[in-house]
Amino acid sequence: MLREAVSQLFTAAGGSVEAAALIADHLVGANLRGHDSHGIGVVPLYLASIKTGGMVLDRELRLVSDTGGMMIFDAGRGPGQVMGHRAMEAGIELAKTKGSVIIGLRNSHHLGRIGHWAEQCAAAGLVSIHFVNVVAGPIVAPFGGTKARLGTNPFAAGFPRIAAEPVIVDFATSRLAMGKIRVYRNQGKTLPDNALLTADGVKTNDPNDLFADPPGVLVPFGEHKGWGLALACELLGAALLGGETQHDGSKDPAVINSMLSILVSPDQIGTVAAFGSEMSQVLAWVQSENNEAPGRVLLPGQPEQAMRQQRLDEGIPIDPATLEQIATAASDAGLSDLMFHALARRT
Ligand SMILES: NC(=O)c1ccc[n+]([C@@H]2O[C@H](COP(=O)([O-])OP(=O)(O)OC[C@H]3O[C@@H](n4cnc5c(N)ncnc54)[C@H](O)[C@@H]3O)[C@@H](O)[C@H]2O)c1
Incomplete structure (x- = not known):
């Protein structure tokens, strides 16, 4: 429905x-x-x-560069859900024959949940890594700063498993994703600590401060480490591909994403058996405490997989x-x- x-x-x-x-x-x-x-x-x-015109619904994906090991596509502000799907399809096909490929997808309209692309690759048996920048007006302050300079630049990685759900690491590099603040506001809830600053640089728990005039500013997760990853997403996800970067205060009414994805086929590179066996040992080891406290240590991807089952049963x-x-x-x-x-x- x-x-x-x-x-x-x-x-x-x-x-x-x-x-x-x-x-x-x-x-x-x-x-x-x-x-x-x-x-x-x-x-x-x-x-x-x-x-x-921020999103061009009928845009075709355009291949702008192909070196054999790397393809760059320009999405021309086409819908991210379509552009991302087609770019990943092209990457999956190549990685399955060559073993690995780097896919650049630049200037797409919002690519949505980046874990979706890691799941598409994992469903094809591929490991993948995704670095993404966001151009929609700066909203996240660098570590040490109080002024918005970048977007919420997400990172994702996916690891397929045999007869088990994949491990999917997928998050914004801000402490909270921008859309999460909208959800808190719509639900009338207060924010967790250390996620938002007012425009004056003061810590706040009020989601409305993000939408104030002048607007509040998000904070990177993990202090200097999250900030470093956010910057890597900007440089790898967009600058390297010739995509749009966030380098001034201008506010684009659309949300534009560029994404650099690395796709690897464990099968083609000849490590599929070792990869499967080493990964299951690592996953069992990191969760071994669960024998005493079941469910305490979750793998990335498990909260979403459990929620999917719950919402399939109970509705959204x-x-x-x-x-x-x-x-x-x-x-x-x-x-x-x-x-x-x-x-x-x-x-
Ligand atoms: N397209 C864009 O411009 C854009 C920008 C920012 C974020 N996003 C998307 O927003 C979504 C939400 O991002 P977020 O930063 O709010 O995510 P989040 O903070 O909810 O973190 C999600 C990640 O953490 C894992 N996780 C959560 N709880 C866990 C636990 N207890 N133990 C182990 N792992 C756990 C999840 O499995 C997932 O990998 C993501 O899908 C992201 O790709 C998109």
Whole structure:
């Protein structure tokens, strides 16, 4: 139902059936995994971006460079869910024959939950690493600073397992992702400590401070280490690929991502048996304390996998504010007779 409603919105907005389905699958998939920040709550942003040209729904992915071991694609602000899917498909095909490939995807509209791309690679039996920058107006202060200079530059890595869910490491390099602050605000909750500064550089727990004028500033996770990774995401994810970087205070109304992905086939490089056996030993060792305290040590990816099962069983809770924002955005885009009004009315 939710997937169909989202898909209908994007076909009504001018997208192909395939593009709309990829967008809907990705967004609902993020909700299923508990990342409501990257779920259907971004629909208003996407519809607004389509209107202003920040997202070009029917854009084709363009190959701009191919050295054999590395391909760079320019997405020309095409929908991230479509551009990312096609770029990963191309990378998976090459890595499965050559053993490894580096894929550059530059100037895409929002690529959503970056773990989605690691999961696509893991489903094909590939290990992958993803460095991503965000150009949407600076929002994160460098470690040691109080002024916004970069985006929430996410990092992800995926490790496939035989007959088990993959290990998926996937996070923003800010203490909290921007969308999470929106979720806290919509749910009327206060923020954890050390995630946000006011525009004056004072620590705050109020999510509304991020949306104040002048806006608040997010803080990198892990102090200088998270800050270093955020900078690496900017340089690897975009600068190296000739993609747009965040280097001034200008605010792009769209969210533009560039991503550098490294895909490796353990099968092709001849380590598949050792990799599988060493990884299971490492994973058993790091979780061995669970014998005494079951569930205390989780592997990256497990919270999302458990949440997916729970939400498949029980449904996805969407707060009324989010549904209302989508219904209003749909009306503003002239897509008034769609299912979200019905969904919003039902809550
Ligand atoms: N496209 C963009 O511009 C953009 C920007 C920033 C973030 N994002 C996405 O936002 C999403 C949310 O990011 P986030 O920083 O809020 O993520 P988060 O803080 O929820 O961290 C998620 C990661 O931590 C792991 N994890 C969580 N709890 C754990 C535990 N107890 N033990 C072990 N591992 C655990 C998860 O499995 C996952 O790998 C991500 O999917 C990210 O890719 C996208």
